[in-house]
Amino acid sequence: MSQPQEPHRPFFPFGNPFRMLSPKGSQLSPRLHSLLNAFEEALAARLRKLNPKDKDDVLSLTWMKLAMESLCETHTDIKILITELELPVTDWDEKWIDVYLDISVKLLDMCIAFSSELSRLNQGHLFLQCALHNLESNTSEKLLRARSSLESWRQHIGSKNPRLENCKSILGSLVDSLSLPKVKNSAKGKVLMRAMFGVKVQTVFVCSVFDAAFSGKSKNLLDLDVSNTILWARAYSDMQNIVNGEIRDIFSRGKFTVLKQLDEVDTVVNNLYPLIQDGTGPIEVEAFRSSFSDLGMRAEKLYQGLDFLAKEVDGFFKIILSGRDALLCNLRVCDTVADPFLENNGEQVVR
Template identity: 65%
Template sequence: MSRPQDPHRPSFSFGNPFKMILPKGSYLSPKLLALLNTFELALAERFRNLKPKDKECVLSLSWMKLAMELLCQTHTDIKTIITELELPVCDWDDKWIDVYFDNSVKLLDICNAFSSELSRLSQGNLLLQCALHNLDASSSKQFVKASSSLDGWRQRISSKNPRLENCFAILASLTETLNLPKVKNSAKGKVLMQAMYGVRVLTVLVCSILAAAFSGSANKLVDLKVLDTCLWAEAFTNVQDSINGEIRNIFSSGRVALLKELEGVDTSIKKLHPVVKDGLGPVEAEALKNYVLDLGKAATKLSQGLDILAKQVDGFFQILLTGRNALLCNLRAGISVPVPVHKTNKVEGKAVR
C-alpha cells in the first residue's frame, strides 16, 4: 500500500513474490522453461517499446494507444500459454481462480472509467466543431457564439471526472495481489503464475500512467518493485523510472499538464480568443484565418486520437470479458482453458463471477 507520509511517491514493496512459487531447487523441464523464457523475453521487448523517444509523448493519446495495444497483446499471450501448458481447470488452485476473477473485475472497472473519460473529451470536441463552424462567418454575432463554444470547451476540459478517482484505489488493490499464491507440486502452475505476474506488472504500470494523465495528477503514480530475476525486470525498471520521473517533472514544473493533443487545441484557442473578442481589422482578419486553420488541425488530431484510443480500451475490455467467460465455461464443463467465445458487447459496471 502507499505510504501515508509520502503521498507524492507511493511505493509498493512485496518482498520476493516468487519465494513461494519458484523455491530453491525447483525444476522446470526444457519445454516449460523455453515457454516461459519466450514469454518473458517478449514482455521485456514490450517494456522497451513503451519508452518514448520524446519523453513528453507519454502524455499523448498516441503513446496511450501504443501502451494499450501492447497490453492487449500481452493478455492475449497468456491465453496462448494456458493452451500450450495443457493445464486443466481441475488442476487450478482455487486461489489462482479467485485472484484471476477479482483482478479482472477491477480491470473492467478501470476500462469503464477510461471509456467514460474518453467519451467526455469527445463530447467536448463537439464544442470545437461548433466554434469552427461559427468562425467561418464574418458576422460579429457568429463570433460571439464561437467565443461561447470555446469557453465551454475550456470549462469542460478543466473539470474533473469523478470516475477516475476510483481508479487509484483499484490500482492500489491490484498491487496487493502481486504476492502470488503458493504453487505446490505443479511445474506448469509455476510457469503460469510467473507469466501472470509479468502481465499484472505491465497492466498496473500502463493503467497507472493513463489514470495519472487523464486526472492531471502525478500524486498517485504507482512505483513497483519487481523480482530482479525476471527476464523483463531491467527493461521494466528502466521504463517505469523514465516515464514516472518525466511525468512528475512536468506536473511539478507549475505547467498545466494536459494531454499533448489537448494542449495543442488549448494553444490555438489562446491565440484565437483575443482576436475574436476585440474585433477584426485587416491585420486581425488575416491572423484569424491562420488561427482557425491551426485550431481545425489540432481539433482533428484530437478527435482521431480519442477515437483510436477508445477502440483500444474497448478491445482490452473485450479480451478481459471473453477471458472471464472462457474460464467460467471451463469451470462448469471441467475442460481445459481457454475456450473460444463470441465477442460480448461492452457493459457498464462490474462483471459478476
C-alpha cells in the same frame, strides 16, 4: 502546480515470490523453461518499445494507444501460454481462480471508467466545430457565438469525471495482489503464476499512467520496484523511470491538461480567444487566420487520436471479458462432473 511525489511502494511486501522457482519443489522441464522464457522475452521486448523515442511523446495519444496495444498483446500471450501449458481448469488451485476473477472484474471496471472519460473528451469536439463554423464569418453575432463555444469547450474539458474516482483504489488493490499465491508440487502452476505476475505488473503500470493522465493527479502514478532476478526487470525499470519521470515533470509545469494533443488544442484556443473581440471582429487578421487554421488541424488530430485510443481500450475490455467468460464456462462444465467449489464442510464457495 508541482505535485508532491509519493515514496515508492515496496514491490515485495511479503518476501520475494520468485523463490517459487527455486530448486526446492517441482523442477521445470526444458519445455516449461522454454515456454516461460519465450513469454518473458516477448514481454521484455514489448516494454522496451514503450520507451519513448522522444520525451515529448509521453502522454501523446499515439504513445497511449501503443501502451494499450502492448497490454492487449501481453494479455493475449498469457491466454496462449495457458493453452500451451495444457493445464486444465480442474488442476487450477482455487486461490488462482479467486485471484484471476477478482482482478478481471476490477480491470473491467477500470476500462469502463477510461472509456467514459474518452467519450467525455470526445464530446468536446462539438464545441470546437461550432466555434470553427462561426469563425468563418466575421459578423458580430457569429464571433460572439464562437467565443462562447470556445469558453464552453474549456469548461467541459476542465470538468471532472466522477467515474475515475475509484481507479486509484482499484490500482491499490491490484498492487496488493502482486504477491503470488503459493504453488506446491506443480511445475506448470509455477510457470503460470510467474507469467501472470508479469502481466499484472505491466497492467498496473499502464493503468496507473492512464489514471494519472485522465484524473490530472500525478500522485496516482505508481512506481514498482521489480527484482532484478527476472528477465524483463531491467526493461521495465528503465521504461518506468523515463515515462513516470517525464509525466511528473509535465505535471510540475502546471499545464491545463497533461494530454499532449489536448494541451496543443488548448494553447491554440488561448491564442485565438483574445483575437475575438466582443462584436468588433479580429484585431490582427493574419494572426487570426493562422490560429483559425491551426485550431481546425489540431482539433481534428485530437479527436481522431481519441477515437483510436477508445477502440484500443474497448479491445482490452473484450480481451478481459472473453478470458473471464471462458474460465467461468470451463468451471461450469467441470461442475457437472464434480463440484470443485465445495469445501470439506460441503458449503458452496461464492465468488
